Amino acid sequence: MSQEYQVTEVQPVLPEGMIFVRINCILTTMVRAPVIAACFLLLALSSFVQYAIGTPKVLDFTIYSEGITHVFYQTDTDPQSPDSILNLYGNSIENLVVQDENGTLLSSKVDGNIATVETLGAATIKADYDTPDLISKNGKTWTFQVNSTVDYSVLLPKNSVIVGMSVSPLNLQTVDDQSLISLPSGSSEINYIIGVLGTSQTATVAIQKAQDFINTINSTGVQTPMALTKLQEARADFNQGKFSDAESLANTAKSLALQEQQTFNSVPNTSSNNFTIYLLIGIIIAASAAGFIIMKRTNSKSRSSNTVTLNETPKNRYVAPDKETIYKLKPELRQDDKDIVAFISEKGGQVFESELRKKFLMPRTTMWRAVKRLEREDVIDIEKVDQQNLIKLKKIEEDNK
Numbered sequence: 001m002s003q004e005y006q007v008t009e010v011q012p013v014l015p016e017g018m019i020f021v022r023i024n025c026i027l028t029t030m031v032r033a034p035v036i037a038a039c040f041l042l043l044a045l046s047s048f049v050q051y052a053i054g055t056p057k058v059l060d061f062t063i064y065s066e067g068i069t070h071v072f073y074q075t076d077t078d079p080q081s082p083d084s085i086l087n088l089y090g091n092s093i094e095n096l097v098v099q100d101e102n103g104t105l106l107s108s109k110v111d112g113n114i115a116t117v118e119t120l121g122a123a124t125i126k127a128d129y130d131t132p133d134l135i136s137k138n139g140k141t142w143t144f145q146v147n148s149t150v151d152y153s154v155l156l157p158k159n160s161v162i163v164g165m166s167v168s169p170l171n172l173q174t175v176d177d178q179s180l181i182s183l184p185s186g187s188s189e190i191n192y193i194i195g196v197l198g199t200s201q202t203a204t205v206a207i208q209k210a211q212d213f214i215n216t217i218n219s220t221g222v223q224t225p226m227a228l229t230k231l232q233e234a235r236a237d238f239n240q241g242k243f244s245d246a247e248s249l250a251n252t253a254k255s256l257a258l259q260e261q262q263t264f265n266s267v268p269n270t271s272s273n274n275f276t277i278y279l280l281i282g283i284i285i286a287a288s289a290a291g292f293i294i295m296k297r298t299n300s301k302s303r304s305s306n307t308v309t310l311n312e313t314p315k316n317r318y319v320a321p322d323k324e325t326i327y328k329l330k331p332e333l334r335q336d337d338k339d340i341v342a343f344i345s346e347k348g349g350q351v352f353e354s355e356l357r358k359k360f361l362m363p364r365t366t367m368w369r370a371v372k373r374l375e376r377e378d379v380i381d382i383e384k385v386d387q388q389n390l391i392k393l394k395k396i397e398e399d400n401k
Contacts, residue, residue: 059152061089063144065160065194066363067135070354073127077119084122086115089146090131095354097128097388105386128354130364140193147187154181156192158361161251163205164191168216172258178361203243206250207234214257222264227257321393330377337374344380344393353389 058074069090077084086098091113098106098115100122108117108127117125136143141163144154151170156162156179166189171182181190193202214227234249323345327338343359344351357367371391374380383390 056148056150056152059148059150060155061134061144061146061152062155062358062361063135063157064357064361064363065157067137067142068130068132068364069134069144070128070130070358072358073129075125077122077125079119079121079123081119084117084119084125086117086125086127088113088115088127088129088131089148090133092131092133094130095128095388097352097354097386099126100124101126107386128352128358130354142192142194144190144192145188148183148185150185152183152185154183154190155179155361156181156190157194160192160194161202161206161247162190162192163202163209165189169258171262172255174255200238200243203234203238203247203250206247207231207238210234210250210253210257213254217257217261220261222261224257224260227253227260230256326379326393330379333377333379337370337377337379340370340374341379341393344391350390350392352385353391356391 056073056075058072060072062070062072064070071089073086073088075084075086086108088110093110093113093115096108096110096115098108098117100106100120101124104120104122106117106120106122106125108115115127117127119125134144134146136145142160146152155175158177160179162179162181165181167183167186169181169183171180173180179192210227210231214224214231217224230249230253234246234253237243237249238246323338323342326341326345327333333341340356340360343356347355353367353371356362356371357364360367362370371380371382371389375382379394381392381394383392
């Protein structure tokens with residue numbers, strides 16, 4: 001029986017304490033770690049920027065006849081962030097008032113067109129201010145120009161006539177003899193004239209622009225019979241020398257054409273939407289029933305709480321007078337002064353001057369004269385709050401005789 005021997009190589013013995021590790025895993029981890037860290041950093045920064053720089057949710061422009069634009073700006077903010085940044089429209093910012101969702105005044109600092117607001121836990125910010133930077137004038141033509149990141153509305157002054165727009169409006173209507181225009185986001189320009197009505201030139205321009213606008217809508221397959229009828233009436237008045245009526249009818253024709261286009265685009269597909277309609281009707285009925293029950297319970301609770309409150313009312317206290325009391329004590333007030341008093345009374349007895357200008361659409365100088373007139377009549381007090389004029393009805397003492 002023969003024996004066979006096999007010779008094997010002797011493996012070198014590693015010194016004690018050394019461990020063999022693959023270098024590929026270490027290199028891969030070292031490369032990936034900075035990339036992952038950078039991604040987390042970008043996510044954190046994007047979240048911070050989203051809350052720190054407010055994007056408007058509501059944006060309204062009210063144009064005054066002297067070329068000043070009042071801007072109303074509403075946006076959401078992070079309640080956890082101490083500050084919020086607003087990108088304002090225009091570089092010359094006047095009469096800035098910033099409030100939260102509860103109407104509490106917030107402190108702000110303006111640098112150019114950037115406003116830094118101390119949010120104080122607010123979830124919504126509302127800003128009102130005036131600026132002359134959005135309006136320019138060339139001869140008799142005024143031009144409003146803005147570049148917005150969201151859809152917005154523009155209210156033109158009274159007795160103004162639109163002679164040109166760079167974009168098609170989302171909606172166009174007349175409110176108290178003023179043109180209210182809804183426009184899409186982006187850059188837009190509105191050209192208008194004030195107080196120049198009834199001339200052959202302006203009537204011709206209005207009729208031509210109405211015809212071009214109607215032709216554009218008709219080219220998309222939308223029929224506009226009402227607008228065409230109104231345009232024919234405008235041409236007939238123009239031929240009779242009634243230029244003011246012709247211009248007014250031409251502008252009405254444009255509004256009717258836009259309404260007919262919106263009606264055409266909003267017609268639903270009844271065959272596919274019947275279920276949705278029935279579902280909505282059911283939801284409305286259920287909500288109405290629930291609301292009725294809640295109101296009934298609330299009314300019963302409020303009646304009981306009112307009884308307690310009346311019994312605990314102090315005998316002598318200072319309260320803001322109601323408008324009827326003021327009318328009785330000041331029978332010589334003008335009607336426009338009474339309207340201002342009524343509005344202040346509805347707002348709880350105090351408003352900012354900017355709110356009055358926005359409500360009554362008065363130029364700054366005209367409103368200031370009205371406010372000073374009421375102050376001379378001993379009806380209101382004027383206080384300075386954050387560089388704003390706070391208008392307050394004067395308080396009277398009620399004595400329980």
